[in-house]
Amino acid sequence: MRAVVRDRYGPVDVLRVAAVEQPEPGPGEAVVRVAAASLNTADLDHLLGRPRVARVATGLVRPTNRRVGLDVAGTVERVGPDVTSLRAGDRVWADLFDSGHGALADRVCVPASALSPLPEHISFEHAATAPxxxxxxxxxxxxxxxxxxxxxxxxxxxxxxxxxxxxxxxxxxxxxxxxxxxxxxxxxxxxxxxxxxxxxxxxxxxxxxxxxxxxxxxxxxxxxxxxxxxxxxxxxxxxxxxxxxxxxxxxxxxxxxxxxxxxxxxxFAWHPNRRADLAELAGLLASGAVRPRIDRRYSLDDAVEALRRLASGEASGKVLVVP
Structure with a gap:
């Protein structure tokens, strides 16, 4: 499968789309087939390793996590042997900020607890803009x-x-x-x-x-x-x-x-990926009170260009990567 990876801190140019091994879910994990992912300013901060104090957790000299991408919406493909809250075919969404990143890929393996159910009437693309x-x-x-x-x-x-x-x-x-x-x-x-x-x-x-x-x-x-x-x-x-x-x-x-x-x-102290916040966002999306604005869509092969678009500051709305 394909995934966007990097080997060092730096600007968008450090990224590449690479062939990687298919993920296998371990205990407490689930593999999600990515339907859509959106980009955030935090993705650029993650690339650059800023603020520098954050490198205590992400790697002082080189990033310990090579994967990129926070917002994900997709379908559960497989679950670990002890996961009972999800099953194959479930529609889910998440912010992977504290769950390993990696949304810019065909599939991503994450803790099952990080995934929230996505209502049927919200499209994957709209869901991916919001977490x-x-x-x-x-x-x-x-x-x-x-x-x-x-x-x-x-x-x-x-x-x-x-x-x-x-x-x-x-x-x-x-x-x-x-x-x-x-x-x-x-x-x-x-x-x-x-x-x-x-x-x-x-x-x-x-x-x-x-x-x-x-x-x-x-x-x-x-x-x-x-x-x-x-x-x-x-x-x-x-x-x-x-x-x-x-x-x-x-x-x-x-x-x-x-x-x-x-x-x-x-x-304030920000808490990523709260299930209650995603439920509130789902209600706002479903009612039309919040209508996601999508600037451009890119294929996974063009994900580096998508991040370059975000870094330019010219985007009006969310930049999507759709594998």
């Missing part, structure tokens, strides 16, 4: 406290992998949503339902005089002092951190600034 980015959006908005109808929500960095889910989930909860990204993404963000779109290259939202009840910061480009300027009294700011320095600033200084200004500023 990682959709869960991050859900948990980020949840960390900000319940988003109430009529609240003003700002999504900073709305045009990437996580932002489109955040915009649609906030709209589904009745919020008035402002989405910030660069100009090439603005029409796409309007299509998602954003009430207002801002091009960060021409306007600094933190100096615009606008105030928001909830700020979900995916771009991770502003200091605590800057984000405080765009919070309404009682407003809540949550960072989806990509840099260790920014995480430390928001986690340590955010609560202090928030206490002094009557706001709440911080980040």
């Amino acid at each position: 990682h980015s959709g869960s991050l959006a859900l948990q980020g908005l949840r960390a900000a406290g319940p988003v109430r109808p009529g609240e003003r929500v700002l999504v900073n960095g709305a045009g990437g992998c996580v932002g489109p889910f955040a915009v649609q989930i906030a709209k589904a909860r009745g919020a008035e949503v402002t989405a910030v990204d660069h100009g090439d993404k603005l029409a796409f963000l309007r299509e998602l339902g954003a009430d207002e779109v801002i091009d960060h290259r021409h306007e600094d939202i933190t100096r615009s005089g606008r105030r928001f009840d909830v700020v979900l910061d995916i771009a991770d480009t502003r200091s605590v002092v800057a984000v405080r300027r765009c919070l309404a009294p009682g407003g809540r700011y949550v960072l989806i951190a990509r840099r260790m320095g920014s995480f430390a600033e928001k986690a340590l200084l955010g609560p202090v600034v928030g206490a002094l200004t009557g706001t709440r500023i911080g980040t």
